[in-house]
Amino acid sequence: MFQRSCYQDLTYYEFSDLKEFPLRHAVFTRFGGVSKGPYSSLNLSFEVGDDPQAVYENRYRIKQALGVSRLVSAKQVHGKRYFLCSSPLKKDIEIEGCDLILTDQQGVGVLIKQADCQAFMLYDERQHSLALGHAGWRGLVAGILEEAVELMQRCFGSKVEDLWAAVFPSLGPCCAEFRGYKELFPPSFWPFQIKPNYFDLWSLSVHKLRAKGLNPARILTSGLCNKCHREFYSYRREKVTGRFGSVAVLC
Ligand SMILES: [Zn+2]
Numbered sequence: 272m273f274q275r276s277c278y279q280d281l282t283y284y285e286f287s288d289l290k291e292f293p294l295r296h297a298v299f300t301r302f303g304g305v306s307k308g309p310y311s312s313l314n315l316s317f318e319v320g321d322d323p324q325a326v327y328e329n330r331y332r333i334k335q336a337l338g339v340s341r342l343v344s345a346k347q348v349h350g351k352r353y354f355l356c357s358s359p360l361k362k363d364i365e366i367e368g369c370d371l372i373l374t375d376q377q378g379v380g381v382l383i384k385q386a387d388c389q390a391f392m393l394y395d396e397r398q399h400s401l402a403l404g405h406a407g408w409r410g411l412v413a414g415i416l417e418e419a420v421e422l423m424q425r426c427f428g429s430k431v432e433d434l435w436a437a438v439f440p441s442l443g444p445c446c447a448e449f450r451g452y453k454e455l456f457p458p459s460f461w462p463f464q465i466k467p468n469y470f471d472l473w474s475l476s477v478h479k480l481r482a483k484g485l486n487p488a489r490i491l492t493s494g495l496c497n498k499c500h501r502e503f504y505s506y507r508r509e510k511v512t513g514r515f516g517s518v519a520v521l522c
Pocket of ligand 1: 445497500
């Protein structure tokens with residue numbers, strides 16, 4: 272179940288199915304930060320025109336909520352380049368041109384920023400390691416989900432049967448309209464069209480993860496569309512807006 276919780280002024284969601292593991296994760300709403308105007312209020316991106324001091328404060332607040340002192344994030348570019356964080360961090364880092372972050376380090380908060388695109392997490396309960404990725408339609412076409420599973424296998428020796436997957440809030444089938452999809456999507460995506468030009472990208476992701484061998488019972492989807500739910504930012508709804516964060520940390 273995808274549950275709503277609070278920490279001080281922050282509101283976030285988490286999958287209750289993962290609570291038994293030494294792992295904390297949260298999808299933060301836009302509430303509880305200090306950004307103003309169209310970025311109000313918990314914008315986590317330095318790249319959308321917001322006051323950087325406000326973003327630093329907002330990032331401090333999510334670190335407090337998760338009990339972490341360091342964050343690793345990325346300047347996301349809708350590709351599938353990855354960064355492996357394999358040693359403790361002395362400070363927060365933001366990796367250039369990257370959409371997938373893997374780690375086996377405890378206490379490092381991995382942040383993916385969103386405003387319509389999917390974020391997803393893979394967690395290996397046996398090897399105690401994780402991957403967090405940013406999967407917009409370009410990333411899905413590029414095969415970032417499949418890449419993430421293969422990287423977990425290569426970097427950490429993960430077995431697919433030990434993996435959990437979570438697909439966080441993003442454009443739902445209600446709002447994922449892609450006119451001219453035949454130019455954008457390969458034919459393998461077309462069965463996920465649910466009415467003219469509208470696609471169920473959540474089901475597509477589940478399908479892709481199952482095809483890589485993940486246990487369907489361990490693939491979690493939030494079922495929350497960020498464009499319909501105004502507690503999240505949506506680029507399609509607002510154009511000038513902030514980015515909400517999906518964060519995970521190994522304990
Ligand atoms: Zn929607």
